[in-house]
Amino acid sequence: MVLRIRLARFGNKHQPFYNIVVAQARPSTHCAGHGRSGYYRESDETGVDAMKENQLNWTPLTRLSRSARGAKPLEVIGTYNPIPTARTDVPDANVAPRSYKDITLDKARAKYWLGVGAQASDPVWKLLNLARLVEPKPKTYNKA
Known part of the structure; x- marks a missing residue:
């Protein structure tokens, strides 16, 4: 830090x-517990395979974090x-x-x-x- x-x-x-x-x-851009640093998951019902096929399920965390x-x-x-x-x-x-x-x-x-x-x-x-x-x-x- x-x-x-x-x-x-x-x-x-x-x-x-x-x-x-x-x-x-x-600010930290690490999102703990989701396995990918700097990203958060939009919905929990889609699996990891669907995430690989459709990258739209992952949104950059920088849009969520404050400056x-x-x-x-x-x-x-x-x-x-x-x-x-x-x-x-x-x-x-x-x-x-x-x-x-x-x-x-x-x-x-x-x-x-x-x-x-x-x-x-x-x-x-x-x-x-x-x-x-x-x-x-x-x-x-x-x-x-």
Whole structure:
């Protein structure tokens, strides 16, 4: 099972809000008990000989399974609000309030999931780099 640390979008239209989640990268397409991986049987009254003659009795399981994006996450390890909000905790009136993007992350759980082999998507990799949990990805240059 390949695990992925990715962003799950919430919020309203034009007001995005993301949960940083650990989810399965690809759902399993194995159909246990039917003898054929990735397929399910439409009807039980037809025998194996009829199945060999008529392949229409078997339908790919991928039409039944959910996509990885729609799957339920294993754990929510943080949130990310990309809309800048103004800071109000600055006591000095002469200093203009700086806006910031709100990132909350459970660093211990993020380290755990990275340690067991979860792969971070590119946007999450940048957020983990800001939290100093991973090194920045090396820049690749296209050779023309």
